[in-house]
Amino acid sequence: MRAQHGSGASRRLSRWIPAIAAPIAIGVAVVVVPMQASAAVDLPDLTPAELLEFASASEVDALSGTIEQTSELGLPDLSGLTGTMGGGAGGDASSGGFGSGSGQGDSSGDGTARDAASATDLDDLISLATGTHTARVYLDGTNARLQVLDDLAERNVYLTDEGAWIYDSREQAATHVTVDRAALDALKAEASAQAEAHADEARDRLEAEFGTPLPTPEEVLDQALAKLDESTEVSVGTDARIAGREVYELVLEPRDADTLVGEISVSIDGDTGVALAASVTASGASEPAFSVAFTEVTFEAPDASVFAFTPPEGTAVTEHEVPVPTLAELEQRKAEHAAGTGEPSDRMPQPEVIGEGWSTVVVLPMAGAGAGATEGLDPEAAALLGTLTQPVDGGRILQTSLVTVLVTDDGRLLAGAVTAERLLDAAASGR
Amino acid sequence: MSSDVTSAGRVDGEAGAPAGRVDGEAGVSRPASTARARVIGGTLSLFASELLTLFRRRRTWALLGALALIPILIAVAIRIAGDAPSGRGPAFLGQITENGLFVGITAMVVATPLFLPLTIGVVAGDTIAGEASHGTLRYLLIAPAGRIRLLAVKYAATAVFCAAATLTVVVVGTLIGWALFPVGPVTLLSGATVSVGEGLVRFLAIAAYVTVSMLGMSAIGLFLSTLTTVPVGAMAATAILAVVAQIMGALPQLEWLHPWLFTEYWLGFADLLRQPPVWDSFADNALLQAGYLVVFGALAVSRMVTKDVLS
Structure with missing residues (x-):
């Protein structure tokens, strides 16, 4: 800047106006746009009980959306040590992103379960406990899919009538979990028949005990809330906006001084009653230690092709059939558990x-x-x-x-x- | 653009004695419509000659050749040495032996953090400073090219080079993969398989994504190039900024800064390999790069119109 006279200097200065104005305009846009998005939301007031009832009456069974999960658990962030850019740090084949991390056990038919927890499993656990993860969810009446969007990789869980597929692109490994449907249906039929028989009996006994007809669902809810109130303060927070939708906020505050949990907040869509966000704040902290929220959601059934999965060529497929016990076996197991016997060696x-x-x-x-x-x-x-x-x-x-x-x-x-x-x-x- | 010429003309007239002398247009007035046609025609011919100059340079072809070597090296190494142990090395490396089409994507993962910014930094840093160091900048401004128009044309040529660079990596990678490995339907990250044709379309979309990714850095390089008459300085500064931004992006302590780094979405192109493809990161990336383009473009314009062009 070697301007000789005043007017030249001021003209020169004026030519820097665009350079100064551009960042300011962007800064203003960055501040104003989210402010407009979260402009005052005012939904009709509800009591906690009404809100819970509204949420439990929700009948949404189809949606697709993006979820963001953030954890700030105060762990040292080891992602720089354990994960490398683009490539996984892991070695051997994993059982599909579900690391057990707790030593021996649970190797019932799962070919890839190992005797000792490996570093890969720990990585998975730590990566879940630190940082931010983005996933997409798809739901229609019968199918569901969770798509975890990792850097240059992806983990998927497909749930359909035929069973579940778990696919990990980094390991190029798929796990197919199937359930013997005939046995499951038989179990369901047996259980519901028994439950009905029991229910009649139980209702008679309860009515005899209370001397009144059984409470309505609202009464049950009220009683449950009263019970909950002993340990937890339940309140309705301020209305907000999540994923562009107006939400109620249900706040749970433990009354217990021993716990580290300061507050649990659940955001419930004011229109459909679906929970769109949840967060857990440690006592004394201002920012949530764990939060999961939709950043985008639509309540239309996604295209059916989204749920289709056939393991691609070159994928290591592990078949895993979950055994369906009969009702008698279940009862026996329960009895064993109650008596403290059983065979601890072959179970968790x-x-x-x-x-x-x-x-x-x-x-x-x-x-x-x-x-x-x-x-x-x-x-x-x-x-x-x-x-x-x-x-x-x-x-x-x-x-x-x-x-x-x-x-x-x-x-x-x-x-x-x-x-x-x-x-x-x-x-x-x-x- | 018509106002550019007149304003640039005035600018040059007022920008101090040396610049005033090189201005050929001051004081000339003619009907606006002819002027506009002339300006558009002039801009196009300037752009064409700029592209011609860029792609006639041996250096440009050396840069593209170096980029083409990345997929060739990867493919030949895997062809000779066999498959990598699973889970090691850059993403997609393990898929190459099954499907040669992945050579291009693997090369892109390797090239995006360093080689691409390096080559593009060379071209972007050279834009104005190169002309200044050759003493040709004032001749460019003598021609009826306003300063802003020259800047715009230089930036557009850099953007064309960005596209050429990413396409080189993807196209050479695909061809060498096709030559050395079996080629078949493409397995996406979600585990879904799409036809070769759709796979190639997605690879082109990835090239577009990475091209867009580099536009913000190109704007930074253009601005740095207006600051100096030593092109190497601008080139090095641009490349260093790209590396520094990535280092800052890797530090969790600077998490608040991450969404503002122009390198933040560089490796997000994998979102186009999902089923269904996720376009969020493409949109976020484009918005971010547009922000950098606006900020550093404005800085470059201000610097350019106030600059004393001595050489």
Whole structure:
């Protein structure tokens, strides 16, 4: 700028106006457009009970939309270490994105389940617990599909009448889960016949007990709400806009001081009653630790071709048939469970529950119990666990903003939405 | 465009003595309609000659040749060394042995973070600074080409090079894959399979996506090019900015900044390989790149019309 006289200088300055105006215009647009989108929403007021009833009466069975899920659990973000640009960090074939992560067990007929949790499984778990994920969902009356949009990859779950397909493009692996339909139908028929018989009997007994006819659904809801009110404050929050639709907000606040959960908020579409968003906020935090919300949704049935899946050539297909037990077997299992017997060795370890309500703690005997809590994991996974957890008296603890997990040296795993102190207390006292 | 000439004419007249001397149009007035036809014709012929100059340069072909080498290297390496262990290497690498058409996409995944921005940075950084360093900028402005029009033509030529660069990667990749590997129906990320024809259409859409991705960076390069008479400086700065933006995009601590980085959607072209294709990222990307084009285009225009053209 070597302008010799004043008017020249000001003209020169005026030529920079577009360069200054352009970012300002963009900035204004960025601020104003979302403000207009979330301009005051005013739906007719509802009480919590009315809102719950409205939501439960929702009859939407077809939709397609995009969901965004965000987790800020306070875990260190390891995505830079465990995932590489474009390629997966994993090694061997996985069972389709559903890592078990908890050691031995559940290998009933699933050819790809492994004895030890691998680093890939942990990656999957950690990637779910950190960062943002986008997925599309499709629903029509009978079919459903979840399409998780990863970077340069995709995971899909197709649910149809014929069974379920789980497809992972990164592993090029598909799992086909089928259920013996005849056996399932038989079970359903048997169960409903029995339930009907039981229901008559139960109604007679209840009516004799109460001396009045059975409560209406609204009364049941009211009673349930009253019960819920003991532990939780239920209220209707401010109306908002999710995915361009006007929504009610249902807010649940635990009254329990021991829990890490500060608030749970569910956004319910004011038109259809479908839940369009949910978020969990840790106590004392202002931003949700976990949230899932539609960013776009339509309530029209998607094209049928969306649900069609045939495994492409070159895909490793795992067939997995879920055995359907008969009613008698189910009852027997229930009885065994109640009696605390049964064969724990060939089933998932049975969890034990301490406490109730929001401060419930689940205790799980770890498979391969021993001094080393990370025994049975491959070294990479063990190293990963090591960086995530902190040593405490009697074990290692994983502290997130919502959930705390304690692995004790004597081979128990305790987890709950509670503070670390409560968990250590539960581990020591068993209460 | 008609106003460009007159305004640029005035601009040149006022922009200081040296620029005033190179302006051939100051003070000339003629009927508006003839002027407009002349301007449009002039712009087109300027654009044509600019393209001709660009694609006559040996350097341009060397850049495109280097890009073409990426898919060739990938294809030959896999042909000789066999399949990669599953889950390792860039995305889609494992699919090449089953379907040669994926060579182009794999090459695109490899080229997008570095090689493409590098080559496009060379062309974009050269636009104005190259002419200035050759001493040809003032002759371009003597011709009835306003400064803004010259800038627009230079940018359009850079955009054409972006398209040529991405098409080179995709087309060479597809051809070499066709030559060396079996070719068949294309398996999409969702597990659905589409015909070869639809697959090729999707690959072209990916080339379009990546071309759009590079437009914002081209605008940055154009602006940097107006700042200096040393083309290498503008080229290097452009390429470095692309790398820096990607590094910032990888840092979770800067998450608030990510939606504003021009590299944010660069690898989002995989959304076109889903079934049904997801166009959200295409739209988001186009909007973002348009924002960069507006901001840096305006900066380049302001810089250009106030610049003292000495060479």
